[in-house]
Structure formats: structure tokens, C-alpha cells
Amino acid sequence: MFAKVLIPTDLSEASIVMAERIGEVPGVREVVLFHARVSAGPPPADEPFRRMQEALQRQGIPAEVSIAESDGTSVPEMILRAAAEMGANLIAMGVRDQGLLRNLFSGNVAAAVLRDAKTHVLIVSQSGGGGGPLFARLLVPTDLADPAPEVRSVLEDPAGSGTAVLLHVVEPERAGTEREAGDRLAALCENLKPTGRRLTAMVRTGSPARTICAVADETGASAVVIPRIGKRDAPGSAPLGSVTAGVVGCIKSPVLVLAVPVHLRIETRELRRDEFALAEEIWTDYHQLKADPETDRIFGVFADETLVSVARCRRHPDGYEVDGVFTPVRFRGRGYARRAMDALVEACQHDTLYMHSVRNLVDFYGAYGFVSIPESDLPPTIRARFAFALGEMEGANVQPMRRAAGPFRRNKA
Numbered sequence: 001m002f003a004k005v006l007i008p009t010d011l012s013e014a015s016i017v018m019a020e021r022i023g024e025v026p027g028v029r030e031v032v033l034f035h036a037r038v039s040a041g042p043p044p045a046d047e048p049f050r051r052m053q054e055a056l057q058r059q060g061i062p063a064e065v066s067i068a069e070s071d072g073t074s075v076p077e078m079i080l081r082a083a084a085e086m087g088a089n090l091i092a093m094g095v096r097d098q099g100l101l102r103n104l105f106s107g108n109v110a111a112a113v114l115r116d117a118k119t120h121v122l123i124v125s126q127s128g129g130g131g132g133p134l135f136a137r138l139l140v141p142t143d144l145a146d147p148a149p150e151v152r153s154v155l156e157d158p159a160g161s162g163t164a165v166l167l168h169v170v171e172p173e174r175a176g177t178e179r180e181a182g183d184r185l186a187a188l189c190e191n192l193k194p195t196g197r198r199l200t201a202m203v204r205t206g207s208p209a210r211t212i213c214a215v216a217d218e219t220g221a222s223a224v225v226i227p228r229i230g231k232r233d234a235p236g237s238a239p240l241g242s243v244t245a246g247v248v249g250c251i252k253s254p255v256l257v258l259a260v261p262v263h264l265r266i267e268t269r270e271l272r273r274d275e276f277a278l279a280e281e282i283w284t285d286y287h288q289l290k291a292d293p294e295t296d297r298i299f300g301v302f303a304d305e306t307l308v309s310v311a312r313c314r315r316h317p318d319g320y321e322v323d324g325v326f327t328p329v330r331f332r333g334r335g336y337a338r339r340a341m342d343a344l345v346e347a348c349q350h351d352t353l354y355m356h357s358v359r360n361l362v363d364f365y366g367a368y369g370f371v372s373i374p375e376s377d378l379p380p381t382i383r384a385r386f387a388f389a390l391g392e393m394e395g396a397n398v399q400p401m402r403r404a405a406g407p408f409r410r411n412k413a
Contacts, residue, residue: 006088018094019052023059076112136162139221209246234262235303237333309336319379
């Protein structure tokens, strides 16, 4: 799993410590010591490289040194590019202080690499965390889903003859479900045996990231193993899950962030009446719209069981209006709004549709056959919805549009 490891080094003591401990990671067969030069000048000193290579030789691991000259890109970009080109299975970074990772959007090199990496990342502070072999006492947070192969591989590795705590954190709003979570966690542990490790199940209630960090301290975890993205964040476009980002910000132990692929079931369909409240939750940050089962057809996109985007067609006395097309910020960039509109226009294609489009989305709706029209061409009840603009739609940054009834064929933008 971790056969080829890239160790970025700034020639500091922290990266030397990482080289000295990489043999504690199971399965390592070769290491590349990568140094990115940020400016012209004398070549880097040989002594740190020699110390790292000797440390690796003592662990029986062959190593090569790669020095990249500055090409105008940032150091994190150079590291990530090198890892991809070399086919590294793991980027292992030594940091002076784990607290340096608290702000993942700072200029810190390790934080930027962790945030944007497409492969597994191991972070070890110069102090070495709690001491002992890195994989001796693992803390593995779980959402109770069947563990990904990457997580199983870490738990089942023959070299892992230590212990592992499988931790599930019940969030405060779900307090009272601890017994059910405990039963599911016990079944999960049973399914994982035998792993070569002694597994312990633990259920706690609280904020996930803070609780994980507290349990790591409490159990003396030698490392925390956590996926890059959990299912709660997988529908979005964030490079790192919210829980993982929080853990990295408070953890003292070494942390292994696994690039585990998350496979989501995407379903686009019309909402049932009893699901309209879900749309209203989505609309909380969008004019706080309310749904009316007597006049509305709402189309939504579900990523697994999470509603991530909606679009509404409302029947007025004198026409049909499309509105409420909205995707929360955390879910944007994945094409969900297009899916919702696809479903709406396909279902409502036999009626003439009107809408008030934000001007920068005119082209988006144009792909569905909507064309710009003067405000006066809107049916009176639909026009009245924007009466506040007092006949000045342009000043309101709104463009009236109409789609004539007819087959749905999206135009190529």
C-alpha cells in the first residue's frame, strides 16, 4: 500500500525525523527525498541528505535524492507534481509543530500539500507524537460504514500486531442513539477480525473533530488514521472533509490521511410532498422560500440520501414560473444544478415556462431553450413577483425569460 514514499524535505530537523521513522510504516520499499529549491543560489548542503540516506539505509530502505529547481510554481505544487510523476503511494511530511497545520488555507507548505494531495499523506511532528512505533496504537474514527479497502489494509497489515480503537462519534443532535451506534460498531469490529490487532470499539458523543482529538490524547494513540473525505462531505467540492480538517487542526499525534475514494449514488427526481421540507431547508440561504404542495413541482438531486440541489416549477393563475434553482455553496461545482434543471424541463416541457433569471445565468438557462423577453411579456401574476423593481429589471440584475412549450433539447453552450 505504501511501497513508494515521497518525503519532501526542507533540510530541517523535522524532515530528518520523518526519514528516521519511515521504516515504521508497513510495506515501504523505496523512498524519494525531494527538495524544492525556491530561488537561485548555492546548492543545498549535503549533510542533511547524507543523514537522511544513512537513516534509511539503517532501516533497509533504498533512497534517492531529487532536487527540483524553481520553475515559478509554489513549493506545494512542486511536491504534488513530483509525487504524481514518481508514482508515490504516500507523501510523508515531518513538521516542526503539528499546530502549524491549524490553518489549512495558510501559506504553510505541509498544510497546502495535505489540503490538495490526491494520494495518502502522513504527518509526523518533530517531537514524534506519543512515542513508540507509528502503527502500534491506532485510533480509527468511523462513520459505521463498511471500512474502505485502504482502511482495512492498515488494520490488517501483518506488521500491525498492536491495537486499534474504532471510534464513532455521535453528534449532539443525535444524542440518544448511542446504543444503536454501539451495536453497529460492535458488528463492524467483529466483521474486521482477525486483523492481527486487538480491536476496541468506542462510542462518544460530541463534536466529531474535538472528540477524536480528545480520545487520541486519552488513549495515547501512536497515530490517527482517517479518510480524506467522509460521506457527509463527499457530495461537495471541498478538497478535505470538514471532520478531517478539524482533526488535523487539533491533533497532537501523527495523522495518516487516506485518499479513500467515495462512491456516491446520485439520483435526480421529483420530490414527494412529504419531502418538501427538505427543499425549504436548502432554501434557508436563498430567500427563505416556502413550498406549496398545491402549486409546486420540485425537482431535486440526491447524493446518497443528501439533497444537494433543487429547482421548482410553480403554477400561477396565468402561467408557470421556474424559480428556486439553488445549490448550497458546499455542494457547488459538481453539476448538480444542471441535473435539477434537466429533470424540471424534461417534466414540464409541454408548458410555456417563465422565469426571472439573474443576469449572469442567462446563458445557463439559454441552454434549456429560455430566451430573454421584455418585462411586459411576463404574465401579470409572475411579473408581480418582482414589482419591487418598479419596471427596472436591469437595475435589479434580473432578466425575464421564457421557454416555449416543446421537446427538451439542451442547446450546446
